[in-house]
Amino acid sequence: MRGSVRPRRFRRQCRPIREFLRGSPRSGFRCLLLVALVLAVAAAGPRAGWADSPLPDRPNVVFILADDLGYMDVGAYNPRTFYETPQIDRLAARGMRFTAGYAACSVCSPTRASILTGKYPARLGITEWIGGKRRGKLRPAPYQHHLALEELTIAERLRDAGYATFFAGKWHLGEGAYSPNAQGFGPDLAGKGQFYYPPGDRPAHSQEDDPKTTDRIADEAVKFIEAHRNRPFFAYLPFLAVHTPIQARRDLVAKYERKRASAPPDAWGRERANKVRQVQNHATYAAMLEQMDTAIGRVLAAIDRTGIAGRTIVVFTSDNGGLSTSEGHPTSNLPLRGGKGWPYEGGIREPWIVAAPGVTRAGSVCDTPVVSTDFYPTILDLAGLPLDPVQHRDGVSLLPLLKERPFARGPLFWHYPHYSNQGGPPCGAIRDGDWKLIEWFEDGQLELYNVQADPGEKEDLAAREPARVKALHDRLVAWRADVGALMPTPDP
Numbered sequence: 164m165r166g167s168v169r170p171r172r173f174r175r176q177c178r179p180i181r182e183f184l185r186g187s188p189r190s191g192f193r194c195l196l197l198v199a200l201v202l203a204v205a206a207a208g209p210r211a212g213w214a215d216s217p218l219p220d221r222p223n224v225v226f227i228l229a230d231d232l233g234y235m236d237v238g239a240y241n242p243r244t245f246y247e248t249p250q251i252d253r254l255a256a257r258g259m260r261f262t263a264g265y266a267a268c269s270v271c272s273p274t275r276a277s278i279l280t281g282k283y284p285a286r287l288g289i290t291e292w293i294g295g296k297r298r299g300k301l302r303p304a305p306y307q308h309h310l311a312l313e314e315l316t317i318a319e320r321l322r323d324a325g326y327a328t329f330f331a332g333k334w335h336l337g338e339g340a341y342s343p344n345a346q347g348f349g350p351d352l353a354g355k356g357q358f359y360y361p362p363g364d365r366p367a368h369s370q371e372d373d374p375k376t377t378d379r380i381a382d383e384a385v386k387f388i389e390a391h392r393n394r395p396f397f398a399y400l401p402f403l404a405v406h407t408p409i410q411a412r413r414d415l416v417a418k419y420e421r422k423r424a425s426a427p428p429d430a431w432g433r434e435r436a437n438k439v440r441q442v443q444n445h446a447t448y449a450a451m452l453e454q455m456d457t458a459i460g461r462v463l464a465a466i467d468r469t470g471i472a473g474r475t476i477v478v479f480t481s482d483n484g485g486l487s488t489s490e491g492h493p494t495s496n497l498p499l500r501g502g503k504g505w506p507y508e509g510g511i512r513e514p515w516i517v518a519a520p521g522v523t524r525a526g527s528v529c530d531t532p533v534v535s536t537d538f539y540p541t542i543l544d545l546a547g548l549p550l551d552p553v554q555h556r557d558g559v560s561l562l563p564l565l566k567e568r569p570f571a572r573g574p575l576f577w578h579y580p581h582y583s584n585q586g587g588p589p590c591g592a593i594r595d596g597d598w599k600l601i602e603w604f605e606d607g608q609l610e611l612y613n614v615q616a617d618p619g620e621k622e623d624l625a626a627r628e629p630a631r632v633k634a635l636h637d638r639l640v641a642w643r644a645d646v647g648a649l650m651p652t653p654d655p
Contacts, residue, residue, distance in 0.1 A: 218521040220547040221325070221395040223475040225384075225466065226538070227459055228278070228401040229514075230271065230333060231503055233485020233496045235443075236405075236452060237514045245426055245443035246452050250460030254479055255516050259523040259565055263532040264515020265575060265594075266483050269504050270295070270583060272335050274482040274535050275401065279316040279336075279346065281539030281555020285578040285648035287311070293335055297582040300605050301589055301651035304580035309337025310346060315554050317539045318347025321397040324548055329387045331380045332401040334359040348399070360403070374410035375403040375451065381458035385465040392469040395546075400462070404455040407486070409493050411450035419446035419453075434501055437586035440492040448493040476519045476545055478538065484510040489585045500620040504585025506577055506592045506601050507620050519545055523565050532594055534575045537561050557646075576642050580604065580651045589651045593639040600635040604651055609636060 235241040238248045239255035240262075267277035270292040273284030284290050288307040297303070310316075318328045330348035343349065343359050373379060384400055426444040433439060443449075459479070466472050485494040487502030487509060494502075501507030515533070517523060522545065536558035540550050544560040563570035574595040581589055589604040597615035602608070611625040611632050625632050643650075 218476075218519055218545065219474050222519075222546060223395055223466075223471060224321070224326075224397045224542055224546070225388075225462065225475060225477045226278075226397070226399045226542075227462070227477070227479045228275070228332075228399070229455065229479070229481040230401065230403055230406040231483060231486050232405055232452070232481035232514065233487070233494050233502065233509065234499060234512045234514055235496050236485055236494055239516070240514055245422070245445075246449045248452065248456045250456045250463060251479060251514070251516070254459070254463065254477060254518055256526050257523075258477070258516055258518025258525065259527045259529055261515035261517070261529045261531075261533055263530055264480065264513050265511050265532065265534045266481065266513050267535045268577065269483050269506060269510035269579060269587065271333075271406075271482045273579075275334075275336055276310050277535045277557075278538050279310065279318065280314045281317070281536050281551075281558035282314075283536060283557040283576060283578070283646055285576075285643065286557060286646040287314070288649070289336075290578060290649070291581045293337070295581060295584070297584060298654065299582040299588060300654065302654035303582060303589065304649035304651050306581075306649075309341035312341065312345060314346075315551070316346045317542055318343075318397060318399065320347075320539075320543065320548070320551065320554075321395075321546065322347050324546070325395060327387075327391045327394055327396040329384065329391075329396065329398040330359060330401075331383045332359065332376075332399075333403050333406075334401070372412050373454075374408075374412075375406075375454070377402060377404050377451075377454050377458045381461045384462050388462070388465045388471075389469055392471050401482075402455050402458070404451050405448060405493075407490050407493075409445070409447045409451060409491060411447055411454050415450035415453055416447050419449040422446070422449070434488055434505065434507075435586060435588075437488040438492070439502070440487045440495045441497055443495050445493045473520050476517070476542070478518075478542075479514065479516040480535065480538075481513045484508075484512065486585065488587075498619045501587070502585065504583025505587040506579065506590045508614060508618055510585075510587070511577065511592075517541075517561075517565060519565060522562070524567065527567060529564050529567075531564055531570065531572055532575055532596075533559075533561055533564070533572055537572070541565070574638065574642075576639065576646075578643060578646075578648045580649060591639055591643065591648075593635050593642070595635060595638070598631060598635065600632060600639065602636065602639060611635070 239252040266274040268274045272292045273289050276287050276289045291306045293308050322328050328348050330343040423444050423446050427442050430441040431438045432441050466475050483503050485496045496502050496509030499509035501509040539555040540558045540560040544562045577592040591602045593600050597613050599612050599614045601610040610623045612620045
């Protein structure tokens with residue numbers, strides 16, 4: 164439009180209104196109907212769906228955590244995957260998909276602790292999955308077997324701000340006095356659908372059609388959402404899938420057995436002494452993942468159905484990489500190297516999705532490296548609550564990234580002074596920009612990779628880049644001193 168000249172189409176659309184204002188009988192009745200329709204829509208309030216209006220204060224938060232799900236297991240990250248994840252893919256299309264989102268550890272309990280506290284596992288002293296005790300050439304560092312009650316979890320922070328809180332699924336951060344009820348998820352909900360599995364991964368009673376209680380978790384979450392549609396809530400759903408034992412509904416297993424007939428045959432590589440699966444074709448694993456994906460879809464549908472989608476943040480991630488080097492080798496993380504229990508990308512890079520209506524642009528992608536400690540301050544920021552840098556001292560709010568603004572997250576660190584069940588020896592790592600350094604504690608060996616150019620970590624550049632190796636290693640050592648990281652010791 165130039166100056167005050169209006170397009171011919173605009174003048175034509177406005178003619179009924181002008182005629183109505185002039186008292187024209189020809190168009191006045193139609194315009195009255197139009198005005199009535201507009202007023203009715205306005206009175207009805209916002210529609211269910213992912214609104215483009217600004218996110219309101221005190222939005223709901225639904226945090227979905229998969230167990231052992233690999234980066235390459237999800238269609239939104241790997242269109243050629245053997246598995247089918249339409250609901251997770253739909254969530255990615257609604258919000259922002261991070262391509263360099265990391266778990267704070269390559270095994271479960273430490274990452275779960277980092278999400279709830281905003282602190283690195285090494286600072287918390289939870290550096291191993293609770294119950295782990297494998298030994299090797301070195302004596303593994305001691306670790307805490309529960310999340311300390313002194314920590315102010317994100318659930319407690321939101322509860323104190325007036326949120327209803329809900330938990331269903333795998334806890335693995337202590338039991339009894341250290342249960343979810345002691346960490347902000349109750350006790351008002353105890354006995355009303357909230358349940359958890361301490362200290363491990365298996366339900367007490369498995370049902371044939373729901374061996375991982377995937378459907379039950381979704382059932383309880385849907386009931387909670389429907390009951391709390393009129394007040395802010397925080398629902399934390401850590402599924403047991405796709406952790407071992409590999410189990411799923413029989414009809415889904417049969418579906419993927421048929422699909423497997425046209426999939427590539429098994430193929431194997433090596434990671435030190437461990438063989439590594441290089442093909443995705445495991446029918447039961449695929450069925451277990453589809454069952455979880457469908458359950459997630461039911462939760463998303465409940466959010467839409469109750470009309471709260473425009474004020475509900477949904478987060479999805481996994482606690483560590485896919486299981487590819489042991490315990491049945493059910494999945495492949497290729498082209499990423501390694502898997503659960505290893506410091507390579509296959510063990511720590513995760514599917515990472517945040518859908519915050521009014522904040523994240525649908526279908527947006529972020530390549531900035533981020534880590535699971537960042538969820539805590541990001542959720543506070545999205546909820547309009549004050550940050551607590553003393554508590555989430557290792558986490559950074561990612562709100563600028565969610566709004567697609569330039570933002571430098573800073574280096575990421577890992578510390579795993581243990582022997583994993585999956586064959587990984589004690590190690591530490593740092594990623595700073597495109598570069599990643601791995602230190603093996605048994606012999607002090609250092610590996611250097613440009614993971615932006617070489618995400619499969621095929622080419623160790625340590626010998627070519629001695630200055631970079633020294634700078635990154637010095638920073639890693641300084642970080643360990645800052646967080647009080649405990650190291651493995653010689654084992655006579």
